[in-house]
Amino acid sequence: MTSPDQPTLDNLSSETRRFPPPPEIAEHANVRADAYEQADADRLGFWAEQARRLDWAQPWDDDKVLEWDPPFAKWFGGGKLNVAYNCVDRHVEAGYGDKVAIHWEGEPGDTRSITYAQLQDEVSKAANALIELGVRTGDRVMIYLPMIPEAAIAFLACARLGAPHSVVFGGFSADALRSRIDDVGAKVLITSDGGYRRGKPSALKPNADEAMEGTAIEKVLVVRRTGEEVPMRDGRDVWWHDVVDRQSTEHTPEAFDAEHPLFILYTSGTTAKPKGILHTSGGYLTQTSWTHHAVFDHKPDSDVYWCAADIGWVTGHSYIVYGPLANRATQVMYEGTPDTPHRGRFWELIEKYRVTILYTAPTTIRTFMKWGADIPAEFDLSSLRILGSVGEPINPEAWMWYHEKIGGGRCPIVDTWWQTETGAILISPLPGVTVLKPGSAQRPLPGVGADVVDDAGKPVPNGGGGYLVLTEPWPAMLRTIWGDDERYVDTYWSRFRDQGYYFAGDGAKKDEEGDIWLLGRVDDVMNVSGHRISTTEVESALVSHPTVAEAAVVGATDPTTGQGIVAFVILRGDATDGGEELVVTLRNHVAKEIGPIAKPRQIMVVAELPKTRSGKIMRRLLRDVAENRDLGDVTTLADPTVMNLIGAGLQSGKTED
Ligand code: WTA
Numbered sequence: 001m002t003s004p005d006q007p008t009l010d011n012l013s014s015e016t017r018r019f020p021p022p023p024e025i026a027e028h029a030n031v032r033a034d035a036y037e038q039a040d041a042d043r044l045g046f047w048a049e050q051a052r053r054l055d056w057a058q059p060w061d062d063d064k065v066l067e068w069d070p071p072f073a074k075w076f077g078g079g080k081l082n083v084a085y086n087c088v089d090r091h092v093e094a095g096y097g098d099k100v101a102i103h104w105e106g107e108p109g110d111t112r113s114i115t116y117a118q119l120q121d122e123v124s125k126a127a128n129a130l131i132e133l134g135v136r137t138g139d140r141v142m143i144y145l146p147m148i149p150e151a152a153i154a155f156l157a158c159a160r161l162g163a164p165h166s167v168v169f170g171g172f173s174a175d176a177l178r179s180r181i182d183d184v185g186a187k188v189l190i191t192s193d194g195g196y197r198r199g200k201p202s203a204l205k206p207n208a209d210e211a212m213e214g215t216a217i218e219k220v221l222v223v224r225r226t227g228e229e230v231p232m233r234d235g236r237d238v239w240w241h242d243v244v245d246r247q248s249t250e251h252t253p254e255a256f257d258a259e260h261p262l263f264i265l266y267t268s269g270t271t272a273k274p275k276g277i278l279h280t281s282g283g284y285l286t287q288t289s290w291t292h293h294a295v296f297d298h299k300p301d302s303d304v305y306w307c308a309a310d311i312g313w314v315t316g317h318s319y320i321v322y323g324p325l326a327n328r329a330t331q332v333m334y335e336g337t338p339d340t341p342h343r344g345r346f347w348e349l350i351e352k353y354r355v356t357i358l359y360t361a362p363t364t365i366r367t368f369m370k371w372g373a374d375i376p377a378e379f380d381l382s383s384l385r386i387l388g389s390v391g392e393p394i395n396p397e398a399w400m401w402y403h404e405k406i407g408g409g410r411c412p413i414v415d416t417w418w419q420t421e422t423g424a425i426l427i428s429p430l431p432g433v434t435v436l437k438p439g440s441a442q443r444p445l446p447g448v449g450a451d452v453v454d455d456a457g458k459p460v461p462n463g464g465g466g467y468l469v470l471t472e473p474w475p476a477m478l479r480t481i482w483g484d485d486e487r488y489v490d491t492y493w494s495r496f497r498d499q500g501y502y503f504a505g506d507g508a509k510k511d512e513e514g515d516i517w518l519l520g521r522v523d524d525v526m527n528v529s530g531h532r533i534s535t536t537e538v539e540s541a542l543v544s545h546p547t548v549a550e551a552a553v554v555g556a557t558d559p560t561t562g563q564g565i566v567a568f569v570i571l572r573g574d575a576t577d578g579g580e581e582l583v584v585t586l587r588n589h590v591a592k593e594i595g596p597i598a599k600p601r602q603i604m605v606v607a608e609l610p611k612t613r614s615g616k617i618m619r620r621l622l623r624d625v626a627e628n629r630d631l632g633d634v635t636t637l638a639d640p641t642v643m644n645l646i647g648a649g650l651q652s653g654k655t656e657d
Contacts, residue, residue: 008454009465009519011509012594013537015396019403019436021412025385029432031294031446039446046447047075047475050290051282054326055090056081057255060282066473070500071493072480073473075283076258083262083281084160085253087325088123091116100330103304103353104149107196107336114149116328119156122149122244124251126157129244133219135188137162137256140264142186142217144177144208146170146195147335150223150240151311154190155263155321159281160253164261166276169312170195170204171613176274177211180266183276184482187216190240192223193230199340201226209233258282264482265314267420275491276482277314277420283475284318285326287424291445292323295414296357296386297431304383306332307359308346313614314420315390318476319359323424338364343371347379358406359388359416363550363615365398365406370549372573373405381406386431387413391615393518395540399438417441417518419504421492423476426450427516439540442515448474452508452516457499465509465534467522469501477502507534524619526555526563531597535619538565538600541593545586547575552609552617553600556626564601566626568609568646577605602626608642622646 021029039046044065051060057080064077091099097117104112114122135141141158143165145151151167158165166184168177181189189212194203205222209231212220222232223240232239259280266274292298298305305324309315324331332353338346346368350358368376387407389399394415403413412431418424426448427441434442444450449472451459460466481488495503507519519525519534526533535553542551550570555563569586571577578585583603591599610618621643624631631643 007465007532008460008467009507009509009525009532009534011463011465012533012598013540014511015437015439017396017400017438019412019438021432021434022410025297025412026432029430030297030299031430031432033433035294035430035446043447043472047286050447051076051079051286051475053289053293054081054086054282054285056282060258068473071489071502073477074259075475076286079258079282080255081258081282081285082160082253082255083285083322084123084127084156086285087156087159087322088116088120089253091328092120096328099328101325102149102152102331102333104333105335105349106148107199107334107340112149119153121249122153123156123160124249125244125247126153127160127251128247129221130157130161130163130188132243132247133188133221133238135161135163137254138261139163139188140184140186141165142177142181142184142189143167144170144189144191144204145223145311146192146197146204146225147311147333148192148195148223148225149333150190150192152321152325152333155311155317156325159262160251162254162256162260164263166264166266167312167317168266169310169613171312174207174210177208178213178215180274180276181211181215181217183266183274184264185216187218188221189217189219190221190223192225193228194226196226196336198337201228203228203230205230256281259479263317265317265420275487277478278480278482279423279476280479283477284423285322287474287476288318288323289326291425292319292327292329294430294445295416295425295428296359296388298324298327298329298357300328300330303329303356304332304353305329305357305359306334306350306353306355308334308364309359309361309390310613314423315359318424338367344375344378347376347381350381350384351379354383356383357386357388358384359390361391361615362389362394362398363392363611363617365389365394365402366543366550368406369398369401370570370573373401376405381408384408384411387411388416389413390416390418392617393520393536393540394439395536395543396439397540397544403438412436415439415441417516421478422470422474423478424474426470426474437511437515440511440515440517444516448472450516452510453496453499453501457496457501460510462510462512462514465507465519465532467495468504468506468508468516468518469496469499470504471499471501524554526553526565528555528563528565528597529561533565533598537594538567538590538598541590541598542567542569542586544593545589547571547578547582548586549573550609552619552622554619554623554626556601556623558601565598566622567600567603568606568622569603570606570609606646608639608646610642610646611639
């Protein structure tokens with residue numbers, strides 16, 4: 001615990017580079033600076049205005065924009081709408097049937113372009129097929145699919161029927177799938193024979209079969225993607241092409257209450273039982289649609305948008321499916337990995353489709369840094385105008401690399417902070433308004449209340465560090481944890497119960513101008529000789545050295561300082577392992593950048609870092625390594641072999657002091 005005169009989290013680094021909005025973006029921006037004032041003056045009125053972006057079958061009651069029974073919220077009470085109608089049909093009715101919704105690119109190079117009219121047909125057929133399989137409004141449907149168009153179609157077919165979907169990322173194991181099927185109580189599963197990954201078919205159906213043993217699943221709809229032989233169980237399993245393709249393209253969408261459940265998405269959780277995060281319809285679609293419009297400055301008539309996340313992650317839900325399609329976007333969807341068949345695949349796709357907006361994760365950007373800037377330099381990236389980042393704090397150096405090497409120095413970067421629980425982006429620059437600071441998510445979007453507070457829940461002054469909290473309910477907020485209101489209250493609302501704040505679990509600081517800098521999960525904060533140091537700041541200091549592409553730091557028990565900082569670094573493409581000398585250089589570099597207190601006790605050069613499928617570093621496992629413990633649960637690792645690599649590296653590891 002910290003004492004009153006000690007900061008909750010030390011503020012160590014400072015970043016002075018500034019990037020004002022390019023005039024041509026500022027001039028035509030969808031959202032201007034006045035939006036902040038407007039929302040401050042009348043927050044609920046502001047959200048009600050954004051809800052009018054959607055087509056409502058029945059408007060909400062004027063006095064029920066928000067019903068707040070802390071911490072349980074209802075938005076747009078009395079209103080009715082159909083989410084799929086808003087994402088598809090209304091665009092066709094407005095005359096945009098021929099506009100491409102999705103340019104899909106398979107990893108092997110096969111492609112499909114799907115117009116809004118075709119999407120309407122496909123979604124209607126899939127909805128009719130689900131009805132034939134017994135799905136009714138309120139039933140939960142499990143989705144376990146690779147990045148193929150049928151994934152988006154399946155989401156929308158469920159939404160059309162008011163049957164909440166629960167998506168499990170295709171890379172998750174049978175066990176992970178089974179526990180989620182059981183928790184959500186699904187009777188129908190949509191999956192595929194497999195998908196392509198790293199140049200090879202990668203099977204899904206066998207995992208699904210294993211997961212379904214002993215569950216309540218009655219029907220399985222299977223998409224044929226790879227054509228590999230898969231067992232089909234009679235009476236339970238049917239092919240998508242047999243059942244969906246023969247359905248009628250007519251299906252009348254029914255309007256549901258604004259609070260009708262839309263989906264349940266399990267947070268992968270680095271510890272404990274996964275939480276089924278429940279999102280509902282009207283508020284969620286309002287905020288995902290508005291943020292996609294505001295933060296990416298999306299123009300439906302000219303932009304080509306690409307969110308490179310996986311559909312099994314919340315980013316895929318909010319910023320591949322619901323937000324962009326509600327906004328009539330034309331988007332790119334890519335099945336595979338960025339290095340297949342070569343390390344320029346992303347840039348080739350941007351050149352091919354003239355992508356204007358790219359949204360990806362810092363982990364991916366740092367991987368590209370590691371591979372070297374000469375790869376993107378071979379492609380024409382001049383169509384890009386806005387770049388986005390999500391999932392982790394983006395280190396200032398990775399930000400600069402993204403800005404220069406990908407954005408050609410002309411594209412604003414929106415560093416978007418949000419969570420599975422928040423449903424939509426809450427803290428981010430606005431590309432036509434904000435003077436950007438590399439590494440900062442900057443300020444809460446209009447209509448959002450966020451602050452950084454100390455242990456006692458008091459806002460920290462500018463220049464101080466502490467806990468990120470959300471001070472007001474927001475339309476896309478989670479409504480509860482599926483089947484467990486108590487856990488919902490305990491997990492998110494008990495830490496600052498007296499203030500009524502939502503505790504996000506993240507550390508953050510405010511700079512001298514009040515802009516917010518995310519500092520990583522508070523569970524990861526290190527305590528070195530009584531100083532509370534964020535993992536993010538030390539990692540960013542390491543990444544700011546020209547030899548380092550990526551870094552992860554953890555606090556390991558230390559007899560003298562309480563915790564000692566242990567760093568794992570990956571070198572850039574052109575850097576060679578500099579041995580002992582490099583370790584000394586890097587330690588001194590950190591001392592110079594943020595102070596001697598943050599000097600790592602130990603630095604290990606590694607080839608890979610343990611990450612979850614959504615790209616977050618699993619520091620828990622690195623702590624196990626740093627403290628010479630047996631590894632804990634590794635089942636949520638993207639690549640389970642990574643820990644062997646790190647273990648091997650350790651034996652030859654270099655230790656200082
Ligand atoms: C982290 C992803 C810093 C944060 C949408 C958060 C970020 C967690 C950022 C949620 C960002 C996400 N800067 N940290 N721009 N975006 N995070 O649920 O720790 O997969 O709490 O949602 O990712 O991860 P989730």
